[in-house]
Amino acid sequence: METAAVIAVSAVVAIFIIIVAGYIIRLTYERRFKDWCDAENLKWQADMEQARKSAVQQSRAVLGGKFTEQMVPFFPDFKYDPTEVRFIGSPIDLIVFPGLAQGDPQEIVILEVKTGKSAGLTPAQKKIRQLIEDGMVRWEEIHQKAEGET
Numbered sequence: 001m002e003t004a005a006v007i008a009v010s011a012v013v014a015i016f017i018i019i020v021a022g023y024i025i026r027l028t029y030e031r032r033f034k035d036w037c038d039a040e041n042l043k044w045q046a047d048m049e050q051a052r053k054s055a056v057q058q059s060r061a062v063l064g065g066k067f068t069e070q071m072v073p074f075f076p077d078f079k080y081d082p083t084e085v086r087f088i089g090s091p092i093d094l095i096v097f098p099g100l101a102q103g104d105p106q107e108i109v110i111l112e113v114k115t116g117k118s119a120g121l122t123p124a125q126k127k128i129r130q131l132i133e134d135g136m137v138r139w140e141e142i143h144q145k146a147e148g149e150t
Helices: 002-074 123-133
Strands: 085-087 094-096 109-111
Touching: 002 085, 002 094, 109 123
Parallel strands: none
Antiparallel strands: 085 094, 094 109
C-alpha cells in the first residue's frame, strides 16, 4: 500500500506542479501580451498625432496657396493691372487681358501661380501649356435664346 500511496501523492503533486506552472506561464504571456498592446497603443497614438499635425500643416499650405492665387494680382511686384485679371482657379489660376482697362486688349496671358518649394505643374496644366504653345486655341460663341424668346 505504501507504493500506491507514494504514487498517488506523486501524481497529485505532479498535477499540482503542472497546474501551477501552467498558471505562471499563462500569467507571464498575458503580461507580455498586455505590455505589447500598451506599446503598440502608444506607438499608434504617436503616429496618429504625427498624422494629425501633418494633415493640419498640409491643409494650411493648401489654403495659403489658394489664398495667394487669388491675392497675387494685388501684390506690389505683380506686373499686370489687377483690373485686367480674371481668376479661374482650376485647372489654371488666372487669365490676364493686358490693355483691357484702356479698352484695347493687346494679348491674353494664361497665368499659373505656384507657391512652395516643390510646386510644379500638374499633368493637365502641362498639357494645357503645350496646347497653348502649339496654337491649339480657338474662339467660339454660343447664342442662347432667353426664356420667352422665339
